[in-house]
Amino acid sequence: MDIAIIGGGAAAVGLLDALATSAPATASSVPGKDAAGRTGGTVTIFEPSPWLWRGRAYGPDLDAVLVNAPPAIMSIRADDFGHYAAWLGERGADHLDRLFDRPLVPRALYGEYLANTAEKAVAALGEQGRQVEVVADRVTEVARAGARLALRTEGDAQVREVGQVALCVGGGTPPDLYGLAGHPGFTVDPYPLADTLERVAADADVAVIGSGLTAVDVVVSLAARGHAGRITLLSRSGVLPHVWQRPVERRPRHVTIERVAELHQAQGGLALTDLVGLLRAELAETGEDFDDFAAELRSTGHDDPVDRLRRQIAAVDDPRIGRRVLQVTAHTVGPYAWRLLPEADRARIRGHLRTATSVASPMVPVNAVQLMALLDSGQLTLAAGLDTIEMRDGRFRVRTRDSELIADVVVNAVNPSPQAVPAAAQGLVQSVVDAGLATMHPFGGVTPADPRVHVVGDLVGGGSFITSSIPGLAAQASRTARALSAA
Ligand SMILES: Cc1cc2nc3c(=O)[nH]c(=O)nc-3n(C[C@H](O)[C@H](O)[C@H](O)COP(=O)(O)OP(=O)(O)OC[C@H]3O[C@@H](n4cnc5c(N)ncnc54)[C@H](O)[C@@H]3O)c2cc1C
Structure with missing residues (x-):
């Protein structure tokens, strides 16, 4: 063949x-x-x-x-x-x-x-x-x-x-959501960072569009190059990726493709509530409170992302399995279960897209610690509610829900x-x-x-x-x- x-x-x-x-x-x-x-x-x-x-x-x-x-x-x-x-x-x-x-x-x-x-x-x-x-x-x-x-x-x-x-x-x-392509100082595709950051002066005020893993790459790379100017992460949600926890030996026993397939076959369909039931069973095995876990997840985007980052750095070796199970199964069971869910349930999950991606694709602890140090020093800030970015006198004027800032350089970290x-x-x-x-x-x-x-x-x-x-x-x-x- x-x-x-x-x-x-x-x-x-x-x-x-x-x-x-x-x-x-x-x-x-x-x-x-x-x-x-x-x-x-x-x-x-x-x-x-x-x-x-x-x-x-x-x-x-x-x-x-x-x-x-x-x-x-x-x-x-x-x-x-x-x-x-x-x-x-x-x-x-x-x-x-x-x-x-x-x-x-x-x-x-x-x-x-x-x-x-x-x-x-x-x-x-x-x-x-x-x-x-x-x-x-x-x-x-x-x-x-x-x-x-x-x-x-x-x-x-x-x-x-x-x-x-x-x-x-x-x-x-990466899409150019703010129509900035062609402006000097704007980078639409940040990779390879070795090339794109070469053009950024060490004291420039840098605004990064996005607050996901690509934005984290941009920030840690700027820091590695000794960047001295201010860095602002701009996004609509202000949600950072969660932080990886140390892997544990235990593999999921309930949230598995086999269990999802069994349920689908037995019931002739699959609902989001079935997946929640499997996760409940998983947490029950280790004596973890499902409602506490769900409440913590639901507060993503409603609490202070810097506090959350600090908490999660402290929880890298927390033995509780909840986030670990969701992180792993989002990539293993997720693609299979996704196709079996009714559209209404898929739409519900899409409604929590930022939380879901931040749990499924966390940042590595070494980067989290680096971000935290930059946030603590005041060199890095997070600005949620991004509204517009326009050119004014050769610089970028950024408007968010409740602030306005000027940047010399804008790096696009929005994923396709x-x-x-x-x-x-x-x-x-x-x-x-x-x-x-x-x-x-x-x-x-x-x-x-x-x-x-x-x-x-x-x-x-x-x-x-x-x-x-x-x-x-x-x-x-x-x-x-x-x-x-x-x-
Ligand atoms: C920046 C970045 C970092 C990532 N880091 C991780 C990570 O750490 N861990 C992880 O698990 N996942 C990571 N991922 C996700 C995933 O691992 C990668 O996206 C993965 O490399 C995707 O591989 P791919 O072969 O599907 O696509 P690509 O790597 O994009 O390769 C596709 C190739 O197809 C070629 N191509 C396109 N059109 C044509 C055509 N018409 N004819 C011939 N060739 C064509 C392109 O030139 C390209 O080289 C990352 C993704 C990105 C973008």
Whole structure:
């Protein structure tokens, strides 16, 4: 079977690794042929950017730009939680977050793990009789060609025919919500921070639009560069990401895919109250008060975010499991349960979007401590109720619900909506839809309408509002590899 993988980021690495590890290894010294001299078809990866295997998130950047999860959930191999930790080995000790008691490496170093994993997978696939090729070009179109699919790329006139296509094109790019593009001093896409912050004078007053994980990256990177000017995080909600707690050995016993599937089957449907019931049962096992936990969550956005940050830093090693269970299951059980919930329940959850994303994607303790120090010193402030940002006399005038401030520099840390089609894949996705190979999902993303088309990553149609994390990508990649191998 000839397979095209479009996009060469973390999703593609997960897919290649799953393809390589799901087939029995039959060592051979002849590339593209197995030990018996058979060819096993081709695997072609298309990636136009210089960041092959690293994608948007894990290219070269400042050392302060860290992965935001512990090693056990940064494994790109779905059934092996220790895969990344084993690769990291003793180097992890150089990157220990002492409060967290886990290594947190620069994202560029994690990119090396992805590249290394991909290279091993390519070698293994070669030994299994597959010819693997990387094409440094953007795919612009996929069309039907009888029983095959025909791919066109931007750079050459050659049409390549394959049997299966996996779209691994990633997510969108940050939106310019305040129409500031083109103004000197405005950065629409902050990554890589090594480049974008280079343009920021050390004493500039910096306003960051957003207060999520990207905003945290911007603040800690400014601090790492010795920034002396004021920094303001601007957002509508004023909610910061929650703070990671030290992982515990205990795995959820009630909030699991199996329990959700059982309930769905037994009742012929699933409601939000069922998920709440599972969480109640989970907390009951450890003697935790569900109502206290729920009240604490509900107060997110209504209390002082600086007090909350301080409380959460103090609670990194709090043994209570409530937030840990929600954090983990948002990525594991969440995507499965989301599709089973009635739209009214999904809308209810979307109504708490900021709280949900801040629990599901917390900041790492080392960054939380850095933020707290900057807040305590007065260099960093949070401004909620962001209303408008306009240019005045070459500077930015920012109006919030109850204040006004002037900034020299504005850095956009607003994330694209999940399931947004990336600009580089607009024509490609349109061609797939026009050919009847997939449909646009009413809530964003695309849904394959042909068994030869697969999607891995944020573009998967009908997903929740939480962007794909590494374990989510790894699980999808593993399922997709099984479907590709079965074809
Ligand atoms: C800044 C950032 C930091 C993150 N940090 C973490 C983290 O610490 N932990 C975690 O679990 N998750 C993290 N995530 C979430 C997730 O792990 C990453 O988004 C992940 O890298 C997504 O991988 P991907 O392959 O789906 O997309 P990408 O990495 O975006 O790769 C997609 C690739 O497709 C290519 N492409 C697009 N269109 C075409 C086309 N038409 N033809 C050919 N190629 C195309 C692009 O050039 C790109 O390289 C982070 C996300 C971001 C954005």
